[in-house]
Amino acid sequence: MSFSPLIQQLITALRCLPSVGPKSAQRMAFHLLERDSEGALALSEILQKAVAEVGHCRQCRTLSEHELCEICKSESRDRSILCVLESPVDVLAIEQTGGYNGLYFVLSGHLSPIDGIGPEDLGIDKLLDYIHATEINEIILATNPTVEGEATAHFIAAQVKELGIKVTRIAHGVPVGGELEFVDGGTLAHAMAGRRSLL
Missing domain, CATH: 3.40.1360.10 (Dna Topoisomerase Vi A Subunit; Chain: A, domain 2)
Known part of the structure; x- marks a missing residue:
């Protein structure tokens, strides 16, 4: 059985996540479409916002939505x-x-x-x-x-x-x-x- 083109596109898109194979992507897609459409919309909205607004800290290069992350800005750090x-x-x-x-x-x-x-x-x-x-x-x-x-x-x-x-x-x-016997x-x-x- 083949899925409709839009459902197949959703399954394919979910496979970009690490450790998500075809079956896991299929389960996620159907869960979002059948049982949690509100969650799917919220996920879509925050994902778009995060991709648009999150970049790298100018100093340490970690992910941050500000030019300097909270760690680099902190006066209490050594x-x-x-x-x-x-x-x-x-x-x-x-x-x-x-x-x-x-x-x-x-x-x-x-x-x-x-x-x-x-x-x-x-x-x-x-x-x-x-x-x-x-x-x-x-x-x-x-x-x-x-x-x-x-x-x-x-x-x-x-x-x-x-x-x-x-x-x-x-x-x-x-x-x-x-335990030592289980350590490589x-x-x-x-x-x-x-x-x-x-x-």
């Missing part, structure tokens, strides 16, 4: 520490921990020569300009613990090496509450290499 991340969703993840009070810089991805993504595509030149123009004492490289994330972190560290700024990398290893070898190796003294 402006001597800069955390470098791959995406705006990573900013949210770190903010939710409540354990960091510095500033951020979002790269919009990681180095990937195979995909043709180089330093100029990530805004690393903007990161270096930002570091030169401010009084940063420490840069925390919080890129993902993937091959590309590690390569990106090492590339940035090499670029700022001459500036005399402390460069640190987030630790990764055994999760809190995890790569994670255990990182945990062993990043061990610290208790006394």
Whole structure:
């Protein structure tokens, strides 16, 4: 059975979302059309508004509807520490921990020569300009613990090496509450290499 062209277009449009396959998109489309037409209209309206009004913060490059995001505008943030991340969703993840009070810089991805993504595509030149123009004492490289994330972190560290700024990398290893027998070898190796003294 084939759907009407408009329904098929809706299903196809919903597949642009991450992890949404044909069946999930079909269920969403029918739910919105049959059971929640008000929700569908509200979703359509706010989606159009968000796409039109949300851009990137001029300073840290996270998503914001203002020229400067709330974090960059805040006077209570520690402006001597800069955390470098791959995406705006990573900013949210770190903010939710409540354990960091510095500033951020979002790269919009990681180095990937195979995909043709180089330093100029990530805004690393903007990161270096930002570091030169401010009084940063420490840069925390919080890129993902993937091959590309590690390569990106090492590339940035090499670029700022001459500036005399402390460069640190987030630790990764055994999760809190995890059991060693269920942790993969790569994670255990990182945990062993990043061990610290208790006394």
